[in-house]
Amino acid sequence: MPRLLIAGPPGVGKGTQSAILAAGLRVPAISTGDMFRALKAAHGDLAAEVQAVMASGRYVDDDLTNRVVAERLLRDDCAPGFLLDGYPRTLPQLDFLHRWLAERGLAIDAVIALEADEEVTARRMAARALLDGRPDDTVEAFRVRLRMYAEQTRPLLDVYEEIELLRRVDGSGTVDDVAERVWAAVHP
Numbered sequence: 065m066p067r068l069l070i071a072g073p074p075g076v077g078k079g080t081q082s083a084i085l086a087a088g089l090r091v092p093a094i095s096t097g098d099m100f101r102a103l104k105a106a107h108g109d110l111a112a113e114v115q116a117v118m119a120s121g122r123y124v125d126d127d128l129t130n131r132v133v134a135e136r137l138l139r140d141d142c143a144p145g146f147l148l149d150g151y152p153r154t155l156p157q158l159d160f161l162h163r164w165l166a167e168r169g170l171a172i173d174a175v176i177a178l179e180a181d182e183e184v185t186a187r188r189m190a191a192r193a194l195l196d197g198r199p200d201d202t203v204e205a206f207r208v209r210l211r212m213y214a215e216q217t218r219p220l221l222d223v224y225e226e227i228e229l230l231r232r233v234d235g236s237g238t239v240d241d242v243a244e245r246v247w248a249a250v251h252p
């Protein structure tokens with residue numbers, strides 16, 4: 065029963081790889097970014113606030129994020145396992161997730177850390193900005209997202225390394241190349 069996380073800097077291709085890996089493992093890929101983007105479709109103050117935070121490149125509030133994830137993990141499709149993409153992103157989120165799972169006798173099996181040079185991620189982000197027009201793919205928001213990642217999220221990798229869950233994967237090259245490396249890292 066695979067319970068996995070996929071992490072990595074903005075633009076590294078987490079979303080693409082998590083969809084491929086989750087399909088291969090037959091577990092749901094749960095992206096907090098996608099869940100928050102879907103919120104925009106609904107109207108109301110909360111949706112507008114989340115939308116504004118995301119567009120700036122900053123992180124959504126921890127308590128709100130934790131509640132959204134916990135609710136999602138309770139759904140039946142997560143019983144065979146799950147792949148969380150983009151969560152946890154802060155130490156309080158990490159603490160929450162592991163406590164929440166432990167209360168249910170569950171644990172994370174492995175953390176895939178996708179790695180690529182900033183040059184590669186910046187190039188991919190620029191290409192995506194042209195294709196999708198995501199509001200947080202502006203140069204300024206991307207700069208904020210890189211800083212948020214460096215300050216708040218990268219330290220989580222040290223935690224996962226310490227408890228021997230971390231599997232580092234080279235995220236450069238074609239989508240297929242990376243997918244093969246990810247699959248190998250999950251099946252050592």
Ligand code: ADP
Binds near residue numbers: 074097124149
């Ligand atoms: P990327 O992987 O390119 O950073 P995501 O789709 O994962 O893009 O996330 C987009 C935005 O959604 C983030 O910049 C942040 O504002 C918000 N977000 C996603 N996941 C989280 C999280 N775990 N905690 C707080 N904010 C989040």
